[in-house]
Amino acid sequence: MTAYMVDTIQVPPSRVDAYVALVHGVAVPVMTRAGATFESCRTTSPALGEDVDVQVTWSFADHVEWNLIRKNFVLDPAWHDLAARAVALRTGGTRRFYYPAPDPATEPASDAAVVAAR
Amino acid sequence: MMLRRYEMYSLDPAAAPAAVRSLADAFLACGRFIPEVLDSAIGTNLTDAPVRLVWEHAYESPEAYQRYMVQPFHACILDRALLADSPERVVTSNSFGAGLVGYACDGPVYRLGAGVRRLVLLDVAEDDIGPLAARVAAHAGDVDGLAVSIVAANTMGPAWMDGVTPITGRPPWSHLWEQGWESLEAFGAYRDGDSPLAVAERSGWDGTPGVTVRRAASVHYKLIAA
Numbered sequence: 001m002t003a004y005m006v007d008t009i010q011v012p013p014s015r016v017d018a019y020v021a022l023v024h025g026v027a028v029p030v031m032t033r034a035g036a037t038f039e040s041c042r043t044t045s046p047a048l049g050e051d052v053d054v055q056v057t058w059s060f061a062d063h064v065e066w067n068l069i070r071k072n073f074v075l076d077p078a079w080h081d082l083a084a085r086a087v088a089l090r091t092g093g094t095r096r097f098y099y100p101a102p103d104p105a106t107e108p109a110s111d112a113a114v115v116a117a118r
Numbered sequence: 119m120m121l122r123r124y125e126m127y128s129l130d131p132a133a134a135p136a137a138v139r140s141l142a143d144a145f146l147a148c149g150r151f152i153p154e155v156l157d158s159a160i161g162t163n164l165t166d167a168p169v170r171l172v173w174e175h176a177y178e179s180p181e182a183y184q185r186y187m188v189q190p191f192h193a194c195i196l197d198r199a200l201l202a203d204s205p206e207r208v209v210t211s212n213s214f215g216a217g218l219v220g221y222a223c224d225g226p227v228y229r230l231g232a233g234v235r236r237l238v239l240l241d242v243a244e245d246d247i248g249p250l251a252a253r254v255a256a257h258a259g260d261v262d263g264l265a266v267s268i269v270a271a272n273t274m275g276p277a278w279m280d281g282v283t284p285i286t287g288r289p290p291w292s293h294l295w296e297q298g299w300e301s302l303e304a305f306g307a308y309r310d311g312d313s314p315l316a317v318a319e320r321s322g323w324d325g326t327p328g329v330t331v332r333r334a335a336s337v338h339y340k341l342i343a344a
Contacts, residue, residue, distance in 0.1 A: 007204075007205055008205075009205050063188045063189070063190050063193055064188045066188075066193055067187050067188045067193075070193070070197075070201075071279050071285075073203075074201075075285070075286075079202070079203065080202055080211075082203060083201075083202035083203035084202075086203060086205075090205060092205065093205025093206065094205060094206060095198050095204045095205055095206055096194070097190065097193060097194045
């Protein structure tokens with residue numbers, strides 16, 4: 001199984017480039033070093049007259065592995081610096097964890113292993 | 119071996135009150151989602167120490183604590199409001215050094231049904247504070263309204279990953295004196311009184327042989343139990 005952590009961050013259009021550069025230049029090496037896998041970084045359009053969503057997705061095997069990744073980045077001074085720089089750029093956002101949701105027609109959703117992992 | 123654990127947080131003044139309330143509710147609800155979390159209670163610190171929200175709880179064993187660490191509720195709900203890089207963080211970093219403290223005990227000696235919790239944080243030069251613990255034990259029973267009194271080494275601070283293995287250095291607060299009071303009035307009478315323990319606290323524990331208390335601080339709060 002793979003689990004995903006999805007941060008959906010709101011930033012003013014004027015700060016999108018800086019935030020995306022922070023993701024690729026700092027967050028990816030820090031989180032990869034900790035053991036997470038970088039999946040994607042996507043944005044909404046900056047031309048809509050509203051804050052831009054920057055959606056960053058990381059993956060890992062399960063919550064046991066996430067616990068180790070979490071330990072690694074909490075002990076990394078670069079992660080704390082990353083966090084401080086991100087706060088200065090964003091106006092809000094959410095963090096959610098996601099899990100595979102196979103078609104119940106072909107794979108029973110009541111699979112105990114999948115439910116337990118969630 | 120049980121593990122007694124405290125988390126203490128300063129709050130972001132810009133955080134929405136509803137988000138802070140959600141975090142407090144999550145602490146109180148934790149045991150419903152993670153059965154390993156025992157005796158969850160929260161409080162709002164009433165001292166001038168730079169922490170506001172306190173979460174106290176316990177685990178039946180290090181193994182129970184290790185299961186808590188990998189529970190999705192921990193990562194998904196609690197950490198959402200706590201981790202420094204989370205966009206939903208409502209707490210702030212601070213230099214108080216008591217973000218996570220706690221100790222090992224043989225049973226739920228900390229239990230207090232209602233009243234006021236007080237945690238005295240001690241930075242002691244020596245590892246063994248037996249003489250200070252003995253001094254507390256000798257007099258605690260004579261203090262009106264003091265229902266719980268435990269002196270212990272802060273073993274949880276540096277062992278936050280599995281509850282037993284230190285992964286960081288000596289914690290800023292090496293020892294704890296956990297207290298449970300019947301009421302704020304009882305604690306106030308002690309604090310302002312001249313009992314041997316109150317006098318010892320005010321003097322910085324002078325006269326305790328073999329124990330050098332370099333710093334002390336405390337938090338106390340009305341207990342809000344789950």
